[in-house]
Amino acid sequence: MRPEPLRDPASSHPPTTRAIYAALRREIVTLALLPGAKLSENELALRFGTSRGPVREALIRLGEDGLIDVLPQRGSFVGRLSLPAIERARFVREALEIAVVRRAATEGLSDGQRRHIEAALAAQAEAGLDAEHFIDFDDAFHAGFAEAIGLGSVWGIVEREKVQFDRIRFLSLPAATPIALLLEQHRAILAAVLDRDPAAAEAAMRAHMAEVLKIVSDLPARHPALF
Known part of the structure; x- marks a missing residue:
């Protein structure tokens, strides 16, 4: 169209x-x-x-x-998809987002910030198989933690770096990455932050970021024209 x-x-x-x-x-x-x-x-x-x-x-x-x-x-x-660029984006995103959720768990969230992040999570669940809206709300969920600790500009850095990563996200949803699993991981991240447990928040974010490693390995073979 x-x-x-x-x-x-x-x-x-x-x-x-x-x-x-x-x-x-x-x-x-x-x-x-x-x-x-x-x-x-x-x-x-x-x-x-x-x-x-x-x-x-x-x-x-x-x-x-x-x-x-x-x-x-x-x-x-x-441009075609680049595995080195995707790995670089994953590395930058993981490093920054782990630092963000650790600080969010240390400092805690206000009621308004919690509601904002919960609303993004609820909207993401409602988006379901609509990949474009699902990923929009996914970004809102992640950005919410940076904004909550007064570091919204950090999410701007993530946005610039993760563009190749995002193309993989669209290529992998929903077949390669079950949406229910992503939502479960988001709930675990939020729960750890609300529990004021930085170590658990970091572990939950690492598990979430590791999903891309599971899907990237076979994508070039499945979609050779795109790489």
Whole structure:
């Protein structure tokens, strides 16, 4: 299905570079744009109702993120999945998120913070097999702990680093990674934080992050065209 243009019918202003970048980034991460797909500046400018300038700038940013490859004389293509990049993202995410949940367990959560995280968990359970919404609420759950301890900017670092990791998440759900298991792991992380037990929170987060190692090993064989 052809993506909808970003331009708001009620507005005379074309979308900004940031909006174009965000839309293309999400389509690449969710595999709506598959690895190897060609990205034409002219076609994208027509789709978004803008000039080639903002599109070109958005593509440059996506290249800096490692999401597209620019080949001389050939053009821009959605980058293929990279196992080293996925492992780097997993390493960064695990290190930062363990530090976050340990501090959250040490300092505790306010009632409002607890309700916010519980609401994200409930919404994730309700999303079920809707992978895009499931992962949106998954991110809200994890970000909630960083925000609770006043380190929301740390989640911004995780967001930038985990983009390749996210593509694997979409590729693996729901067949390779049972949703019920992910929800159970989230509940264990939250329970440990609420119990004010940093060691248990770390152990629960390590177990959760280890799931990616179980699914990555056979994905290249199952989806060779994407790697």
